[in-house]
Amino acid sequence: MQPEEQTITLDGQKIPFQPGQTIMDAALAAKIYIPHLCYHPEFKPHGSCRLCTVMVNGRYESACTMPAAAGQEILNNTKELNENRRALTQMLFVEGNHICPGCPKTGNCQLQAVAYYVGMLSSHYQHFYPYRDLDPSHPDYVIDFNRCILCELCVRASRDVDKKNIFAISGRGIKAHLIINSPSGKLEDTDFAVGDKAAFVCPVGAILRKRTRYTTPIGERLYDQQSIRIVGDSQQLHAGATKYGRK
Amino acid sequence: MAANKIRVATTSLAGCFGCHMSFLDIDERLLELLEHIEFDRTPLTDIKHCGPCDIGLIEGGVCNAENVHVLKEFRKNCKILIAMGACAFNGGVPALRNHYSLKECLEESYLNGVGVVNPLIPNDPEIPLLLNKVHPIHEIVKIDYFLPGCPPSGDAIWTFLNELLAGQEISLPYQAIHYD
Ligand code: SF4
Ligand code: SF4
Ligand code: FES
Numbered sequence: 001m002q003p004e005e006q007t008i009t010l011d012g013q014k015i016p017f018q019p020g021q022t023i024m025d026a027a028l029a030a031k032i033y034i035p036h037l038c039y040h041p042e043f044k045p046h047g048s049c050r051l052c053t054v055m056v057n058g059r060y061e062s063a064c065t066m067p068a069a070a071g072q073e074i075l076n077n078t079k080e081l082n083e084n085r086r087a088l089t090q091m092l093f094v095e096g097n098h099i100c101p102g103c104p105k106t107g108n109c110q111l112q113a114v115a116y117y118v119g120m121l122s123s124h125y126q127h128f129y130p131y132r133d134l135d136p137s138h139p140d141y142v143i144d145f146n147r148c149i150l151c152e153l154c155v156r157a158s159r160d161v162d163k164k165n166i167f168a169i170s171g172r173g174i175k176a177h178l179i180i181n182s183p184s185g186k187l188e189d190t191d192f193a194v195g196d197k198a199a200f201v202c203p204v205g206a207i208l209r210k211r212t213r214y215t216t217p218i219g220e221r222l223y224d225q226q227s228i229r230i231v232g233d234s235q236q237l238h239a240g241a242t243k244y245g246r247k
Numbered sequence: 248m249a250a251n252k253i254r255v256a257t258t259s260l261a262g263c264f265g266c267h268m269s270f271l272d273i274d275e276r277l278l279e280l281l282e283h284i285e286f287d288r289t290p291l292t293d294i295k296h297c298g299p300c301d302i303g304l305i306e307g308g309v310c311n312a313e314n315v316h317v318l319k320e321f322r323k324n325c326k327i328l329i330a331m332g333a334c335a336f337n338g339g340v341p342a343l344r345n346h347y348s349l350k351e352c353l354e355e356s357y358l359n360g361v362g363v364v365n366p367l368i369p370n371d372p373e374i375p376l377l378l379n380k381v382h383p384i385h386e387i388v389k390i391d392y393f394l395p396g397c398p399p400s401g402d403a404i405w406t407f408l409n410e411l412l413a414g415q416e417i418s419l420p421y422q423a424i425h426y427d
Contacts, residue, residue: 093337100426101333101397102340112426121393121424122330123337126386129345218427225422 008072017068024064033229034076035085035114037203038151039064046152051085086118094125097146104213105205107221113228137188140210148178148206158198166190201235254300256287260314261341262307265398266332272401300325308338309382313375322388330390333397342381349379395426
């Protein structure tokens with residue numbers, strides 16, 4: 001006998017899920033957008049950015065880590081949740097140095113795209129303007145630490161897929177920052193290579209391929225004309241994955 | 248001065264005048280706009296101080312003492328103050344200097360920079376004193392509306408002003424809001 005299909009209710013809409021799926025997995029399979037930054041379907045969820053926070057049976061939970069369970073009543077696209085998300089994106093903007101007009105990732109950046117989605121029109125908080133370096137040492141890649149949002153996708157990709165462990169997050173709280181595991185701390189002294197998975201996962205303009213950054217003009221980039229809700233995640237397009245988003 | 252016209256002032260603080268150029272990109276619609284508004288202090292009228300106004304449009308962040316005075320004068324006189332463009336929004340490209348001390352910036356520009364002749368840090372009392380850091384304008388005064396973009400397009404400025412003048416809630420199409 002076929003087991004009865006298990007469903008959760010997301011903003012009033014019943015959607016099916018498979019055992020083992022998180023709320024995020026089920027939503028994506030149903031082509032429903034839940035804002036996220038540290039989530040990537042190919043990696044173990046990290047649950048750190050809190051952009052995906054939804055209301056599950058009256059409690060806040062992160063959709064990327066919360067297992068889907070039959071009968072859950074979930075709120076996602078509500079004014080209140082999107083306002084919280086807007087505050088989070090504003091905090092991410094002021095914690096780093098995000099000068100979008102001078103950033104090669106602009107138009108393809110997920111932080112920017114999520115900020116557009118939640119209607120962020122100002123950074124609201126006081127900017128930290130932290131001093132952070134740039135590492136242009138590698139022949140093919142630049143690391144701009146000013147734009148890192150600590151999603152750990154590069155850490156996970158390098159450790160779990162590339163088996164190289166090139167990236168790590170060091171320090172705690174507001175002092176947390178990305179480091180490169182080499183004696184000099186420079187990318188050139190690692191075995192980071194163009195084909196690495198870690199080279200494709202950064203959602204923002206922190207890990208950038210050299211000499212390819214302006215091949216698509218500004219105005220014609222992924223999020224210039226259409227919302228991330230419709231076109232999906234940029235890092236997966238670069239990696240060729242099309243689990244959801246634009247084919 | 249027509250009594251029923253909306254009075255608008257604009258200024259460029261630590262900006263590049265790109266937002267003002269974009270404002271001019273509304274082209275002949277400017278004539279239509281002038282049926283409803285009149286300008287107070289702007290780079291177009293050359294009026295030096297802002298008087299009582301309905302709307303103030305600010306381009307650029309705040310990088311020196313004069314910027315602070317001008318911004319406060321605008322806040323005092325304008326019923327509605329609008330941050331226009333990326334530099335007003337978060338300091339923009341001028342805020343790249345926030346990584347360095349003011350001393351380092353001045354030395355790099357005027358003493359050690361490429362092609363510097365007669366190295367000397369300018370120190371004329373006429374020159375506004377630089378602040379240690381460049382700040383977005385919302386850190387100095389209350390801002391009522393933000394129109395991001397580097398610059399916001401002429402169309403975005405046009406739509407924004409029209410909806411504001413019509414007393415409507417401002418809603419710009421997705422493509423009109425961008426940070427670059
Ligand atoms: S990483 Fe994204 S948000 Fe940050 S400066 Fe670049 S485009 Fe803007
Ligand atoms: S460099 Fe990019 S992928 Fe790595 S932690 Fe920072 S934002 Fe995430
Ligand atoms: S996407 Fe779920 S916490 Fe970051």
